[in-house]
Amino acid sequence: MKKVIGVILVLGIIGLGSYFLLLRQEGFGFTVKNQTNKEITGLYLIYNHINSDIKIPSIQPGEETKLHVTPTEDFGENSMKLQYKDSKGKQHTEYVIGYFEKGYSGGGKITLESINKNGEIQMKVEDTTRLY
Template structure:
């Protein structure tokens, strides 16, 4: 009987520790983890992230062919006081100076979390990118 009770207590303690660990990990993640993958045979540069009421656009450094760049966009820290809701956009200009916009997160507010992966598939002769975006957003 004592052995069975001990196993039950140990199991409860393990469950509590696991639950606390999960909550701590969820609270530690703020904003959006963004990964940009350059699947082309050329270096990609001139990319930046933006949204309405951001303090300043977030420049992405040049990404060599076959390389990845990861960053975190924290709307709780990166936004000005007027921020309430927005869409997270990847923007760049092509060789002719035309602005191109790709939506990474279609809608978010303060407190939202998530991740997005941007796969740059190809670059045409004018510098226009073909991209594939996968994202996931949570409201907590």
């Protein structure tokens, strides 16, 4: 009986340790889903002091792509934005993480819902940012 309790205790500790290790994973994971009827290209993730913009690969209609961003630059308060240019060359910006600092983690889901004739994208953003 003591062995069974010991095994359950050890497995519980390993399980909890794994759970908290996954929660503390550094950086931000994003899923970008294209629910429009057109291929979407030219999307970038940016934040202040970024070394180079993060290009999101082209996404076919009905498809999704996943990416992980781990900011390594030196900064304090920050926000992460999705940027793109419409067919007239006008730049559009959408916040995907309104606020983060070094050590924050999480991510979000970006759903591209529709695109009009000018190339303006209607999107829904869900943020799951965690402190440390």
